[in-house]
Amino acid sequence: MKRQVEIFTANCPVCDPVVKMVKDLACDNCELTTYDLVKQCDDKSCVSKINEYGIKNLPAIAVDGKLLDCCKGNAITKEKLINAGIGKA
Numbered sequence: 514m515k516r517q518v519e520i521f522t523a524n525c526p527v528c529d530p531v532v533k534m535v536k537d538l539a540c541d542n543c544e545l546t547t548y549d550l551v552k553q554c555d556d557k558s559c560v561s562k563i564n565e566y567g568i569k570n571l572p573a574i575a576v577d578g579k580l581l582d583c584c585k586g587n588a589i590t591k592e593k594l595i596n597a598g599i600g601k602a
Contacts, residue, residue, distance in 0.1 A: 515544040516598055521563065521573040523551050528572040531589050535574060538591070538600035574599075 520535055522528040532547065539545055548559035550571065566573070566580040573584040576597045583593040594600070 514542075516542050517575075517577050518543050518545050518599055519562065519575040520545065520547045521559070521568055521571055521575075522547060522549055523571045524549055525571075531572040531574075534589075534591060535594060535599060538594055540600050540602055542602050543599060 518535065518539065520532055522532050536545065548554060548562065550559060550563070553559055562568075562575075566575055568580065568584070570584070572589065574581050574589065574594070574597075575584075576599065581589075581593065581597050583589045583597075
């Protein structure tokens with residue numbers, strides 16, 4: 514079963530390195546979806562997901578439908594992404 518990884522970004526200098534880090538860590542079992550909140554999405558599902566996950570800061574990452582603890586006002590680190598299962602087969 515694929516691990517669903519959702520990346521919420523504003524395509525800014527703060528977000529871009531995190532997006533790159535997640536993409537670099539992703540393995541064959543990770544299905545990545547990136548939501549550019551500046552452009553938004555045609556069906557506005559990205560806005561619904563922000564509300565559903567309670568996202569207050571960007572960038573933010575959700576894995577298998579759950580906002581990572583590191584995205585709740587804390588720094589996103591490589592170790593926290595690995596602990597969340599990103600990059601593991």
